[in-house]
Amino acid sequence: MLKPTKKRKACEVLEVRHLTESTAVVRFERQGLEFEPGQYIRVGMDGDPEIRDYSVYSGADSDWLEVLVRRVEDGLVSKQLCDLEEGDVVTVGGPYGHFKLTEIVRCEPLLFIATGSGISPYHSFVESYPGLQYRLIHGTAKLDEAYEAEAYGGNYFHCVSREEGGDFRGRVTEYLRELEIPRETHAFLCGNCDMIYEAFDLLQARGLATENIHTEVYF
Numbered sequence: 271m272l273k274p275t276k277k278r279k280a281c282e283v284l285e286v287r288h289l290t291e292s293t294a295v296v297r298f299e300r301q302g303l304e305f306e307p308g309q310y311i312r313v314g315m316d317g318d319p320e321i322r323d324y325s326v327y328s329g330a331d332s333d334w335l336e337v338l339v340r341r342v343e344d345g346l347v348s349k350q351l352c353d354l355e356e357g358d359v360v361t362v363g364g365p366y367g368h369f370k371l372t373e374i375v376r377c378e379p380l381l382f383i384a385t386g387s388g389i390s391p392y393h394s395f396v397e398s399y400p401g402l403q404y405r406l407i408h409g410t411a412k413l414d415e416a417y418e419a420e421a422y423g424g425n426y427f428h429c430v431s432r433e434e435g436g437d438f439r440g441r442v443t444e445y446l447r448e449l450e451i452p453r454e455t456h457a458f459l460c461g462n463c464d465m466i467y468e469a470f471d472l473l474q475a476r477g478l479a480t481e482n483i484h485t486e487v488y489f
């Protein structure tokens with residue numbers, strides 16, 4: 271039997287916040303789409319068959335959905351999403367994915383690790399679960415890529431690899447080598463696969479069990 275597909279919705283764009291030259295948060299109508307924080311949705315331009323996966327950036331209780339999109343110059347869809355304006359229409363499908371915080375895991379020490387736009391599911395976690403105890407380590411090339419870091423208060427730690435500034439000069443994985451990580455920690459890794467493979471090995475070598483390491487690979 272064919273698996274039932276989740277019907278796509280046409281959602282009007284409500285707002286676009288340009289965070290840097292190449293990154294925007296796109297807010298659009300929710301239209302009753304239910305998701306669990308950490309999940310992703312499929313988004314494309316209305317009438318265009320090309321769609322891509324984007325973690326939901328907004329919290330579970332928001333009236334709208336938001337995604338944080340990094341513009342890939344050679345790409346097809348991300349550029350168009352970054353250029354959207356209020357009143358445009360996107361098609362949205364989903365939700366999908368298992369990168370979630372179960373009730374049990376929420377009570378453990380949490381370490382959120384991201385590169386670039388991989389910070390998006392953590393924004394949804396933090397918006398959805400007030401009082402969450404976590405540390406967030408965010409790696410970016412440039413200093414101005416600390417996307418809406420004020421949302422995380424003192425829990426945010428910025429590793430900047432190509433410019434002076436931030437909390438650490440270098441890559442996330444270099445910082446992880448210096449960090450003390452209790453064995454009961456649940457670590458979440460989101461972003462590019464090079465970081466995820468390297469961080470996974472590092473965390474395992476520190477004694478974290480495989481089931482305590484959760485991953486979401488973007489590209």
Ligand SMILES: Cc1cc2nc3c(=O)[nH]c(=O)nc-3n(C[C@H](O)[C@H](O)[C@H](O)COP(=O)(O)OP(=O)(O)OC[C@H]3O[C@@H](n4cnc5c(N)ncnc54)[C@H](O)[C@@H]3O)c2cc1C
Pocket residue numbers: 310322323324325326337338339340341342344345346347348349386387388390486487488489
């Ligand atoms: C589960 C999941 C969740 C995702 N969530 C997000 C998200 O929240 N925000 C987001 O910006 N992207 C996210 N992505 C990536 C997104 O789906 C697209 O791949 C990305 O936007 C590029 O699409 P495109 O059509 O512009 O480029 P394409 O035409 O599909 O591809 C162009 C090339 O760009 C590479 N690429 C993809 N993403 C990046 C990137 N960020 N930086 C550099 N190169 C890249 C691809 O590997 C490919 O080689 C997610 C991917 C997955 C699998």
